[in-house]
Amino acid sequence: xxxxxxxxxxxxxxxxHHQPLWEWLLQRANEIGIRGGSAFKAMAGFGRHHALxxxxxxxxxxxxxxxxxxxxxxxxxxxxxxxxxxxxxxxFYSHIPARFGVIDPKAAEPPSxxxxxxxxxxxxRKPAST
Amino acid sequence: xxxxxxxxxxxxxxxxRHYAVWEWLLIHANKLDIRGGSAFRAMQGFGRHHQLxxxxPLEFGGxxxxxxxxxxxxxxxxxxxxxxxxxxxxxFYAQIPARFGVIDVHEFDPPVITSDG
Numbered sequence: 001x002x003x004x005x006x007x008x009x010x011x012x013x014x015x016x017h018h019q020p021l022w023e024w025l026l027q028r029a030n031e032i033g034i035r036g037g038s039a040f041k042a043m044a045g046f047g048r049h050h051a052l053x054x055x056x057x058x059x060x061x062x063x064x065x066x067x068x069x070x071x072x073x074x075x076x077x078x079x080x081x082x083x084x085x086x087x088x089x090x091x092f093y094s095h096i097p098a099r100f101g102v103i104d105p106k107a108a109e110p111p112s113x114x115x116x117x118x119x120x121x122x123x124x125r126k127p128a129s130t
Numbered sequence: 131x132x133x134x135x136x137x138x139x140x141x142x143x144x145x146x147r148h149y150a151v152w153e154w155l156l157i158h159a160n161k162l163d164i165r166g167g168s169a170f171r172a173m174q175g176f177g178r179h180h181q182l183x184x185x186x187p188l189e190f191g192g193x194x195x196x197x198x199x200x201x202x203x204x205x206x207x208x209x210x211x212x213x214x215x216x217x218x219x220x221x222f223y224a225q226i227p228a229r230f231g232v233i234d235v236h237e238f239d240p241p242v243i244t245s246d247g
Contacts, residue, residue, distance in 0.1 A: 026182065100224040
């Protein structure tokens with residue numbers, strides 16, 4: 001299936017509706033039926049404000065970067081971007097074309113590696129089943 | 131070099147041939163001579179079954195999502211798919227086009243960024 005790898009970068013301490021933003025994003029995405037997402041904590045990072053943060057033993061609580069990422073169809077990517085926009089959360093994202101699917105042991109063949117179709121050219125087309 | 135960034139997602143507690151799947155995959159990809167791979171534990175995640183998992187230790191009922199990733203040529207990506215399919219492991223994957231290489235300090239110039247197709 002063609003779609004994308006959609007990533008948001010947030011601070012560990014960034015809260016939304018009384019909840020860490022990374023957690024809120026995962027929960028809301030799950031509720032609207034996005035097929036999968038995960039959050040990863042960075043060891044160190046910097047962003048728009050150019051303050052480098054690092055995980056030390058006595059770490060400053062909530063100062064690290066968290067990546068919240070989703071593997072999605074273009075329609076799902078749009079749903080997620082709309083959700084974040086509607087909630088007025090100004091966060092950095094990156095959108096990367098990707099191909100995804102499940103390696104199905106019951107299928108006769110494994111997935112075959114073929115060139116990836118850019119998502120723009122795929123809009124409105126019925127996604128091929130994998 | 132042109133190729134892809136290949137990722138697999140698996141639950142921490144899922145096992146294959148007495149190994150955790152993520153560990154089995156790294157060991158066998160290494161045996162296939164895949165050039166590199168790493169595994170990362172998510173803080174939290176959800177997948178096909180829409181159940182949020184959390185990275186608590188296994189003995190406290192945690193079942194983190196582990197993401198295993200490889201930077202590979204298309205041939206190597208196909209080898210990995212064949213390996214997993216051959217072992218009958220059902221796994222979600224995502225494949226992202228990528229260019230990779232080593233920044234060779236003996237070269238006069240650094241790698242050049244080109245707009246690849």
